[in-house]
Amino acid sequence: MQKLKVGIIGAGRGGSALLETLKDFDNIQVVGIADIERKAPGMKIAGQRGIRCFDSAEKLLRESQLDVVFEVTGDDGLVKELRSMIPESTTLVESRAVNIMLTIIRERKELLEIKEIKEQLSIILNSAQEGIQMVDRNGIIKYVNQGYTRITGIPAEQRIGTNVFDVSPDGALVEVLRTGKPCLGKRNRAVGSNAEVISNASPIVVNGKMTGAVVVFQDISEIIHLTEELRRSTSVINGLKDEIKKLSEGQGKFEDIVCQSQKMKNIINLAQKAAREDTTILITGESGTGKEIFANAIHAESPRNGKPFIKVNCAAIPENLLESELFGYEAGAFTGAGKLKLGKFELASGGTIFLDEIGDMSPVLQAKLLRVIQGQEIERIGGTHPIKIDVRIISATNRDLVDLIRRGRFREDLYFRLNVINIHIPPLRERKEDIPALTDLYINFFNRKFYKNVKGVTNKARDMLMSYNWPGNVRELANILERTILMADGEWITEELLIPYFEQFKGREKARGGILPLEEMEKRMIKKALEEYGTSVEGKRKASEALKISLATLYNKLKKYGIRI
Incomplete structure (x- = not known):
């Protein structure tokens, strides 16, 4: 590919900024830079990079073959001279245009920092006057703000769901989707409007994978306003992320665990070593031994301690809801799913998820969890593509998983995945x-x-x-x-x-050594049935069938005897 040969006139702050910007473009070669002040900062930068330096614009133009000349001095007299000196094959870009270009390129960095947090971002961006449009990696338009409708006159419902390759094949979004690279400063007319706009389009990258692209466009005269709005949006989003982090942080450290026995000290020492290794951990022990406290402490002393710590009690959530809690769902995935819901795995991104009572998870969800561990990706209910995750899994149970494996109630391959490091807390x-x-x-x-x-x-x-x-x-x-x-x-x-x-x-x-009262015997039989079938909704249903009572009667007796599940 032939490179565009560029010359810069003016090596002050503007020329230095332009040099720093153009070095990132593979198809642009800065041939030379000119300034009457040899000690100007841009001259020093150019010398370090092997770019020729001239003490006058005339020498630069005479000794170089240039496609584009950037004038960044702001001297109107010099501009007039340059127009008479440069050949017809060379394009002159004046200082004001260069400033606009630099402003647009700086905006690119702001756009790339904004994450795909749809629910929060929608509220913020709808208050902006700029037009904003978002597509997925296949070009399907997923979002337009009210500013888009104001500029183009196209209602959101007529735009969302269409393909950008069909409705705007020459636009900046299509260019980003084809190249995977940002498209900045693209001048065109907004579809459906005579307004001339500058479009800044960038890929949306999540976990190193491009999941779509976003374009922001506005009249050239309002670029400064766009910059301020985007900075405000970034600040609000970061604030929301901080609040989410505070809500999900675990409590407890190893020094908070009170113990005098050597057995517990040895276990704490093992847990501290395990905390530093980024692998799955299975915490076992009877109810009430402090498994959750150990999970909190492991996260607090791990390299992920600055990231979320999300807890999920697999026995407390009905089986038909647990999948959506773990993996989330897309808007419209089922009746009542009006908005996208992020699952616990996505909320725990970069941090730790604690799956308590893992022994009560249904076989169907066990299979899905195994795929998550193996592939390091999840798929929302109703979703069409996998989502990469970076989450450490700590699980816990008071049940004998080996016995459950023997009875066909727990997957052996999942057990080995979860039990890379086992921490058993003694009674x-x-x-x-x-x-x-x-x-x-x-x-x-x-x-x-x-x-x-x-x-x-x-x-x-x-x-x-x-x-x-x-x-x-x-x-x-x-x-x-x-x-x-x-x-x-x-x-x-x-x-x-x-x-x-x-x-x-x-x-x-x-x-226990004699005749038991009927209520005590009934209580024991209920406990035994729950141990056999589990405490999930499905497990309780099977337990009630085995006991020859209705599910409602089982719930009443659990309440009567104060049986905790």
């Missing part, structure tokens, strides 16, 4: 050395919450805490202390405050 009964420190921690916490002044527990009360088996683990300890601090009138938690709870526990233990 409280296996680390009773931690009970005194945890007790002091919760007493201080609930003192502040309830404006109490409990100093601690008596020796007998501490012995009771140490001798209990803690089936509910740390969560159960916190619940007991919360209740006893509320009941306490004095400065100490005594064994009298704990006896009602532990007597109830002893009664349950005794019942």
Whole structure:
């Protein structure tokens, strides 16, 4: 490809800026630069790059064959002289036009910084007077703002959904889609209008892949206004991103985990090492052992700690909604989907997603999650193309996944993908050395919450805490202390405050060796059914069928017995 040979007259600030701009264009060669001041900044830059320097415009024109001459001094007298000196084959671009060009090119950088955040961006851009049009990578027009309609006279509903290759084949958007490169300063007439505009079109690049293009156009006289509006838009978007980040940040660090036992110290040490490695982690352990706290701490000490930490409880969200929560959906994907919804994976971009209760995920979603891990991309419901993601996955479960694999309830290939690093948190009964420190921690916490002044527990009360088996683990300890601090009138938690709870526990233990009350037996059967079929909506339905009761009756009994799911 033959390069365009360019000469620059004026090596001051404007000439320097023009030199910096033109070096990025492969099809342009700056042959020489002229200025009567040899020490002008542009002369120094040109000398460093091997560009010839002249002390007069006349010498530059006499000794060089040029296609274009840029005059950036702003001297009207010099412009008149140049018009008489340059040959007909050479184009003279005056200072004012150069300033406009530089302004347009600077705008390109502003446009490239704006992300494809449709919902927030739509509100902001509709307040702008400039015409804005956005297309996907296939040329389908996805968005036009009110400024576009004002300039062209074409309503949005007549434009959106059409193909830009058909309606504007010579426009800047088509050029960007064909070349993958920005098209800046393209002068043309807006389709449907006699208004002469300058179009700045740029590709939209997400995760290194061009997903479409955007064009902004306005009358030449209003370019400065366009610059201010785009800067304001960028500021608002960055503010929104900061707010999203604040909402999604996890809480808790490893130093917040209270422990005295060597077993827990070893696990924390393993988790700290795992945090630094950008790989999937599976956290296992009984309910109430603190799996979510470990997930928070791992994210906080990982290289992704400045990015979002998004939590998803796979057991708490009905199966028919979980897919849209994880992967999002396109507008119109189903009845009620009026607007595009970003899924949790997209919201966690660059950061960490925590999939709690992963053992309750349905086999269909397990297969989709496996594809996400393998391909590092998701596809929204109703979407037509995959979306690249950069997300670290931490999952957790209180269920025996190996047993679920054996029973055909969990995919073995997904298990190995999730279990690259396993962190197993032991139950409280296996680390009773931690009970005194945890007790002091919760007493201080609930003192502040309830404006109490409990100093601690008596020796007998501490012995009771140490001798209990803690089936509910740390969560159960916190619940007991919360209740006893509320009941306490004095400065100490005594064994009298704990006896009602532990007597109830002893009664349950005794019942295990003899005849069980019908309600206790029913409660156990419900728990066993949920362990067998899972706590998802589908799992509860199967559990109710196995128990020969309706789903509504099952929900009533879960509430009656206080069974947590």
